[in-house]
Amino acid sequence: MMEIYDARYCEDMGDGHILKWMTQPHEIESYAALTSNVFKTDAQAPDNAFIAQHSREICASDHPLGDTPHGAIVVAPDDTVVAGAVLQRMPMDYAGIRLHVGRPEIIATAESARRRGYVRALLKLLHAKSSARGDHLQGITGIPYFYQQFGYRYAIDYDGYATVAFADVGPPAPLHAITLQRATPDDYADFVAWYDADRLQRGLLATTPIDASYFRYIMGTSQSTHNWRIYLALHEQQRIGYVIIGRANWDQQLVVHGCAFTRGYGWAHTLPALMQALAHIRSDVVIRDPQIHEITGVRFILDSQHPLFTQLTYGVAHTREPEYAWYVRVADVAYLLNTIKPVLERRMRHSALAGYSGQSTWSFYGEGVTLHWDAGTLTKVAQARVPRNGEGCDATFPPHLINMLIFGRKSVQEMKEWHHEVWATPTCKQLLDTLFPKAPSWFHWLN
């Protein structure tokens, strides 16, 4: 029997509609047309050419995060795509361990084809493919609430937001002025040195590594307005840091997705200088919305712990919005824990449980996992058959909720305060607290 992740797989969805993998150029074009219609800014607006361009890029063979086949589609009897989604590869750095993330993206269904279970069918294929290629998890930043039904839980921090108007920040002292220079594909080494220092030296748990191929792709090949531009910051002709900027506007703001400077350039001095430099390059930003005529400020979309957010509280007029979070799906907890074993052993080694030996079984109300420890070494992690209500287990979690713990978003105690079914023996609670300390993340989109 053919596996559903096989590129030849197809399934009858009724009424002449077929679920299949997207393999043909005309299917990609039809999918792009679908996304351009579904993601119109409003019903009267013209089709969204920007998302169509982005859809084509993701499905192009030279996209460094793409895969073959690119995604799953439902086609109507006339061969038009009425629903579709792609599965991107997203690299993740989890405390020094590289994890593979499958990211279902640009999920679209024609209005006339909704409420037929097509998204459920599309995700079934994408999840199977993601699992078959060895992804540890799937992550989505999508429609609130909707994806919970597919086993996703809000488990990884997804960026804080602050908006600052150019007019509300005074000019920098002349000595601190900086300029921004658009990076070229050859600037990867300089960029990644600052970028990696930024993501690795601030106590962040899950971050997004950017490798050379992706950097060169977005700085060279990509035309998508959903991607970034990367700038290098200069002070007195010396390169002192990096700034990542969205290619397109967000309302009347340009968007900063990342920025850091060499030690010695503190935010108290560099924030006014950065704002001034950003004002100078605002004409680089593509304004997608015809109602917007001017870029008047900056929207900072950074991890919630970013020092810039603290600096804003010292006399800078700004507005903040609550953080969102990544939906995370982990189909095989044992596989994930096996992969991050060195991290778990390191945490154990530096804790009061150093040298721990024992076996710990956790129930997820239906499934479970058992960890075997010997003198501080995680010798085995395996899926476990557990009683339905977790009787006899060392800890219980509602299904999928452990994702929040593994990715440091919430502690066991916090989870217990929200879900009475979260329970652990005193020994196991100490073990869980040791293995999964609460920690912020900065895991951002790579488009």
Place this chain on the structure above:
Amino acid sequence: MVSLAQLTADTLTYPHPLGDGYHLRWGTPADADAYAQLATGAFFLKEEHVANPNVAGYAYDLLSDRHPLCRAHDVAVVVDKHQRLVAAAALMRQPLVYQGIPIATGRPELVCSEATVRNRGLIRHVMHALHRKSAARGDLMQAITGIPHYYHQFGYTWSVDHKEFLRIPLAQLPALPATAPAVTMRRVTTADFALFAAMYDADRQHRGLLMTAPYTLAYFQHLAEHSRSSESYLPYLCRDQHDQVVGYVLLGRRNWGGVVMVPGFGVAHGQHMLQLALPMLHALSDVLGAVPKVLESHAEAHTVDVQIDGNHPLSTICTLLHIPQQRQAPFQWYIRIADVAAWLWHIRDALAQRLATSVFAGYSGTLRISTYQAGYALTWQNGHLTHITPLVLPADVDVTYPPECVAQHVLGWRSLAELRDWRPDVWASPSATPLLEVLFPKQPSWLLWMN
């Protein structure tokens, strides 16, 4: 098995066939002994490996037709083809007041089935019947304290803290100072209701609590004179050396492994808990020995679990007086609100009060709420909720809650910011956020079991 849809279509005809010879019907007092027997087996004590004698009296009470919060016909029972009772659950009436407004609340309780009939969906049918009955009699919500995780499938979510307590070993109490009042305890009689109610009502009304459970004379009398249940508790009056009533204690009716529950612990008007807490705890030692053990093998009573839901002052007093205690995290009430609009409409006076004392005094406007599955437009005029109309989704709204978060917010369990932090699919517009914070502030509750 009969599907739920079939049951819904003909739900008012009982006994209702469930297939395979099983029938669902409402209980009669003649079922009381069978329910008691079913419960003792269903709540089998695994550790001790014996049937649970503790729930027998409780089950009997619920089906005896003498319980003021549950009549026999409020108990759904499933019988097999031999008319043997194999599954059952009661729908109690849980007394509940929300900021002065009584809210009719159904409480499914003592839900049980025989081990041999499980995994056939019988409890799903029972719960469905209870929910329909609850709605038919005008209940605006249902509350249950039951098996973790299990009741989510029936639309319940954790929404109210319950049974946070201080575990106090009485042998380790500090000695009484010579100047301390000499407190003794006496079990109440029906004649003590007014005295007790005055203290209990003051306790629940003066601690900034949102939801509480008032006593009625009928329930008080039931506890004092009729109840067989060891799952309930008895009011005791505390008297000082001048025979003046200075406080009250609700004392559990069972000793489980040496521990006895104390769900209520309060003082009379004009008295000070700081002065009386230690003498009252000492006085408990004198009555603890009379509390029956659940099993003969259990230890003599030596410890009390004093319930401190709703910021009870005993917590601070224990610190001040160096009373050894161990804090136990709260259990939680599962809550189900099937008709959000009806529920909000019922508490409109409380909402108007909150607006009147806020920056939104005199507010007029519309607040559009989505629960992702249903939408409501709340129209306000001069600070009063004038009507609630359904919204067809998708629509522009001011706030969205996942369905399971509505009760958590409107019952004061979590603030909007806390909900948003936990569940980023809770969203409110910048202008609706302060209004929602005023309408539904975080506030503790003390919602006692009324067993």
